[in-house]
Amino acid sequence: MSPSHTVYISLGSNKGDRFKNLQDAVNLIYAKIGRTDSISKVYNSPAFGFESDDFLNTCLRLETNLAAHDVLKALLAIEKSLGRVRSKKPGYEARIIDLDILFFDDDMIASKTLQVPHLEMQNRKFVLQPLHDMAPKMIHPVLKKDMTELLQICEDKSILEPINIWLKNPSKQHDFSKYNYIAIEGNIGAGKTSLAYKISHDFNAKLILERFADNPFLPMFYKDAQRYAFPLEMSFLADRYQQISDDLSQLDLFKDFIVSDYDVFKSLIFSKVTLQEEEFKLYRKLFRLMYKDLRKPDLYVYLYQNTERLQENIKKRGRDYEQNIGNDYLEKINAGYLEFLKNQIDFNVKIIDISDKDFVENRADYLSILDAICEE
Incomplete structure (x- = not known):
């Protein structure tokens, strides 16, 4: 950027x-x-x-x-x-x-x-x-x-x-005052971190970024998904739970609201795709015990990107362990998110299709996304 x-x-x-x-x-x-x-x-x-x-x-x-x-x-x-x-x-x-x-x-x-x-x-x-x-x-x-x-x-x-x-x-004209906590979500390579960063910078928000880069199981998972899926998802769940719990509990009097580039519920979406059936049942029990105690976002923004654009973005950012992610995996993740959001009644959800937008380089695209987020 x-x-x-x-x-x-x-x-x-x-x-x-x-x-x-x-x-x-x-x-x-x-x-x-x-x-x-x-x-x-x-x-x-x-x-x-x-x-x-x-x-x-x-x-x-x-x-x-x-x-x-x-x-x-x-x-x-x-x-x-x-x-x-x-x-x-x-x-x-x-x-x-x-x-x-x-x-x-x-x-x-x-x-x-x-x-x-x-x-x-x-x-x-x-x-x-x-x-x-x-x-x-x-x-x-x-x-x-x-x-x-x-x-x-x-x-x-x-x-x-x-x-x-x-x-x-x-x-x-872009008023975020009605929200205390916004979660920006999306598939791998959708641009959620870039958007969360831009919003936090432009509108004086406290920024919470997922610490995915520190997960030692992630590169191993992309090499051998079946072997490392369960420890990967468990470590993600523990880390996301701890980070969100800690960051949301720390008040920042100089910031107007909070914006994050993930919500903990993504753990259940990814685990449903990556885990075997019995592993997922166990994981879901643990997840529900932890998730019920967490603060939910006032607004959940899902950035939808088609698979072709996701692959372009993944290649562009050049993380070695992501380069062999298949289209089928990305499509399953998208389907999992959309199924979750379709049935979500606990908080406000906005799905924004950004497949034909480049909000990092094109200011008009960025402003159109802000319009979509802030509209009543």
């Missing part, structure tokens, strides 16, 4: 419905680039450097997995989609929307198309004031001064007037 970057973007408009232009740009930035972390007040300010109508200006902070030049490319596309036509004439001009990268992490970038930090930001009050609202102590990586000091020494004497309407943060 690509690293996350913090980006500050300046937004301005002085043509048409200025506030709507800003809101449309904010919405598209969230949809195309990354999660909007914070949006400043909106200020009315005079045109800077040329005669024209007043601007509305604001600034936002976002997190993205895109590289800096990819962010620039996306911003230019957003400007174009909102109707901006760039003139080849020299000098400033009125514009429907203007989007500029101010900071990209603490990077210093100098190319033909991109200069970061923005070269003129320290001279423009309509940029510094919104930045100061959000991050007064943030240090300019070149000038070595924070936003408070830069605003105080700025020679721009323009008078900025804050307006009484706030832009809506589109990140708030």
Whole structure:
């Protein structure tokens, strides 16, 4: 997964419905680039450097997995989609929307198309004031001064007037507040860990990841399933029970909810496929004794992937002991999950078909999954 970057973007408009232009740009930035972390007040300010109508200006902070030049490319596309036509004439001009990268992490970038930090930001009050609202102590990586000091020494004497309407943060449309505990489940290679990680990162959730990599029986099971199935499933059950019990009992006052990439019930689903009949009967008795004491998720999300995509993902992540997993085994696991979920009445279940989605690389796919999870 690509690293996350913090980006500050300046937004301005002085043509048409200025506030709507800003809101449309904010919405598209969230949809195309990354999660909007914070949006400043909106200020009315005079045109800077040329005669024209007043601007509305604001600034936002976002997190993205895109590289800096990819962010620039996306911003230019957003400007174009909102109707901006760039003139080849020299000098400033009125514009429907203007989007500029101010900071990209603490990077210093100098190319033909991109200069970061923005070269003129320290001279423009309509940029510094919104930045100061959000991050007064943030240090300019070149000038070595924070936003408070830069605003105080700025020679721009323009008078900025804050307006009484706030832009809506589109990140708030995905509301997880009604859930305290969400379990993300799926077959081998479905992407449950990647989705749980992204949700925990974007929405301030405590993340619980299955400790499958530490199981010494797993590589042996894939070489000799009949011999090692029972010790494998017993060790998984013991470890999942202990981990969930421990992690769910530990409160984290700084997190809003819990998201995990598994639910303990998967032990019964996998064991039904891997164990002999008599072994499974014994295993099921032990499982029921343990499972009844565990906290159940408020929402159980099942990521359905077809077998072909599962195999592609398994090959892509390259774990040696998984490379010989057969289609028949994966199809039995899928069938086991779907049978369990079809008859589940203890908690809320959402099945999402992601066979034609790549939510790691495609933000639109990721947002569509969030929509499906959060819809009533």
